[in-house]
Each structure stands twice: as structure tokens, then as C-alpha cells.
Amino acid sequence: MTTHTALRRRARPAVAALALIGLVSLGGCATFSRDGGFGPVAQTAQDRLHKDLTWARSDADRHAIDERVAELLAQPLSVEDSVQIALLNNRGLQASFDQLGISEADVVQAGRLPNPGFRFGRLSQGASIEIDRSIQFNLARLLTLPLAQRIESQRFEQTRLAVSLAMLQLASQTRKAYYLLLAADQSAGYMRQVQATAQAGAELARRMAQAGNWNRLDQAREQRFYADAALSLARAEQARVAAREQLTRLMGLWGAQTQFRLPERLPDLPKAPSELPEIERTALAQRIDVQAARLATEQLARNLGLTRATRFVNVLEVGAVRKSFSDAPDQSGYEIGLELPLFDWGDARVAKAEAIYMQAVNRTAQIAVDARSEVRGAYANYRASFDIARHFRDEIVPLSKTISDENQLRYNGMLIGVFELLADARAQIGSVNGYIDALRDFWLAQADLDMVQLGSPGAIAMPAAAASALDRTAAGN
Secondary structure, eight states, rough: OOHHHHHHHHHHHHHHHHHHHHHHHHOOOOOOOTTTTHHHHHHHIIIIIIOOOOOSSHHHHHHHHHHHHHHTSSSOOOOOHHHHHHHHHOOHHHHHHHHHHHHHHHHHHSSSSSOOEEEEEEEETEEEEEEEEEEEEEEEHHHHHHHHHHHHHHHHHHHHEEEEHHHHHHHHHHHHHHHHHHHHHHHHHHHHHHHHHHHHHHHHHHHHHHHHHHHHHHHHHHHHHHHHHHHHHHHHHHHHHHHHHHHHHHHHOOGGGOOOOSSOOOOOOOOSOOOOTTEEEEEHOOOOHHHHHHHHHHHHHHHHHHHHHSSSOOOOEEEEEEESSSSSOOEEEEEEEOOSSOOEEEHHHHHHHHHHHHHHHHHHHHHHHHHHHHHHHHHHHHHHHHHHHHHIIIIHHHHHHHHHHHHHHHTTTTSSSSHHHHHHHHHHHHHHHHHHHHHHHHHHEEEEEEEETOGGGGGGGHHHHHHHHHHHTTTTT
């Protein structure tokens, strides 16, 4: 009898150790992925933009990015080159990649058990000494571990979608900044020509007025035109500098890199606009913000289930206890601690969770409605911008050129004077600037149309905030 009792006492620590090993192995199965979730984001860049992405997590990665950027900057930049540089070199985008690592760490943490607690106590009473030893495990955390891990996995997927959308948004902003800079360069170049022409006219008027062949009113008109041309050139240069700095920031350039070169003019208008009869259906199928909203709503539903599961048992711990005495046999057993729902039955938390969930459902539906409206509006703007630019190209600019050619013939035939010829040049300023602006607006509308089919970044922040609120509700806060 004594032998069997001793064997049982020796077996109890072994059984507890085996149980501890099993729990640790269960909680330690969550590991980090090789790419930290970056692979799907890079694949999105390839599929949607045909561009490369690099997450600079080492000096070698940073060096490779610098070499690629230097190679692209060695020649006049195209719009695609500018987008590629921004996707590689923009540090804000690199910071969003780091968010993937943060989110993945949360997933791994959610899949691991908290460390067990050990408690040791020693009490003495005269010659009697009592030693109390116990190990506690968070049993509630163990029971909800699979669900918590699924929730964090969903949140990680939502983060990945948000990072993908930030990457696409950066590409769209870079395209628009590129076209704005080209238009500003082209306008500034044209205004320099206008200013030179106005200066020549003002100087001719001054000399003729000195010779008594020109009255003060006509001379003042030429001087006013020259002053206006100088002011317009200053504003054009101001817009050009601002546009260049905007593109420089998006591409993450500094120092000597800021001396990049661009083509001299905007790309020509396409022969025909794109026909997109199924744009609403296509946009809803591929818009990342719609996908993120749906994913967040599913996550909220899972969190709601977690809230209901822990409605009555909010804190549940189980542990092994062993007491030893100096003058008596050892005591061993276990203890369980839980919160009793005497005052708070959890109905308020459940009601709040359900309200947050229904709020997310309605907002997700609104995101889908907004997405349809946004793509329709963007496509209408794209078609209108194309029609306006084509009207300038096919009607207004050719007519202005015809008038200029006819006046040049009349000037060559001495039917009109130089000031009439200069007046005609002033009349053409609006036509040329109007065409540059119309062509710029078309390419901006094209960039907006491309982006609106992929998503709208403002829609992702809402489900994330709702998820955090529901997490706090599930925790009883």
C-alpha cells in the first residue's frame, strides 16, 4: 500500500509535466511566415499595375532599390517609370509594409498560450512550516484560442488589403502628379514664348511712341499685355515648381535625384475612349475597399460569437496546487477560479456587439452603393474630358492656326501691321492654354478612372475602427 501511494505521488508530477508540454506545444504552433504577408501585396502590384515591389528589410534590399532608382533616373522619366520609382522608393509605403509585420505578430501572439503562472508561499507557525506551490493556466484563453486566432488572421488579411490599397493609391497619385507636372512644364514653356513676344511688342511700341508714330493709349495697351504676360509666366513657374516637388515627394527623391528629366509635352490624346459597359460589375468584383469591408463584417460576426461565448464566463483559470507541511503529509489537487455573473450578466455587452455588427453591415452596403456611384461618375468624367480635349484638338486649335496663317499672309502682303499680328497672337493664348489644360484633365481623369475601379482608401478605416470597438466589448470594457 505504501509502495503504490509513493508511485502515485511520483506519477503526479510526470502527468502534470506531460500536460504542460502538451499545452506549450499547442500554444507554440503559431509561427511567422517567410514573407510576412508581403507576397500577396507584391502579386497585386504585378497583376494590377505590372510593377515590382520590394520590402526593404535589409541593407541589401535598400541597395538594390537605390540601384534600380538610379537606373530609371538616368533617362527621361515616363509615367510608368515614375510609378515604379514611387512604389520602390516611397518611405511611407515602406512603413505600411512594416504594418504587415506588426499585424502578423498579432496573429502569432493570438495563437500562443499565455505563460503559466507559478505561485509559492511559505508560512510558519511555531515549529510547523507550510509551503504552498501552485501553477495556473488561463483556461478561458485556451478554450477561445482557435476563435481568437481566426479573428486575428482576418484582421491580418484586412491589413494586407489596406496595404495593397495604399500601394495602388500611391501609384494613382504618382500618375496624376506626373501629368500635372508635364502640363505645368508645357504651360510654363508656352508662357515664356508669350512673354518674349509681349516684350518685343512693348519695346516696339515704346520706340514708335518716342518717334511720335504711336499714341499713349496704344502704347499702354502693349505695356499692359507685357505686364500680364510676365505675371502669367510667374504663376506658371510657381505651379511648375509646386508640381515638381509633389512628384519628387511621391517618388521619395532627394539630393541630386531631384534633377530628374521629363518629356517636353503631355502624351497625345488616344484615338478613341475606352468603352466600359460592365464597369460597375467589374469594380464591385475587384475593388479592394469592398473586399475589405466584407472581410471586416465577417470578422465582426466572429467577434460577436466570441462575445456570446464568454458572456457568463469572463475569467476562467485552472491550475495545479501542491502543499507540503513539515509535520504532515503533502496535499495536492487543483483549483478553478471564475467570475460569477451576479451583477453583470453580459447582456449589455452582447447588445452593444450586435449594434456594432449591424452598423458594419449597413456601412458595408453603403460602401457598395458608393462604389457604384464613384465608378459611374469617374467614367462620365473620363468621357467628358476626352470629348473636350478632342474638341480642342480637332476644332479650336486648327481654327486658331488657320486664323494665324491667314494673318501671317496678310502681314507678308503688307495688308496688316505688326501690332495686328501681335494682337492675333494674343488671341491664340487662350486656345493653346485651353488645349493644354484639357489634355491634362483627360489624363487626370484616366488616372482617377483606373483608381476608382480598384478602391477608395477612405472606406477601409471604418471597419477597422468598428472591429476595435467590438474587441473592447468582447473584453468587457
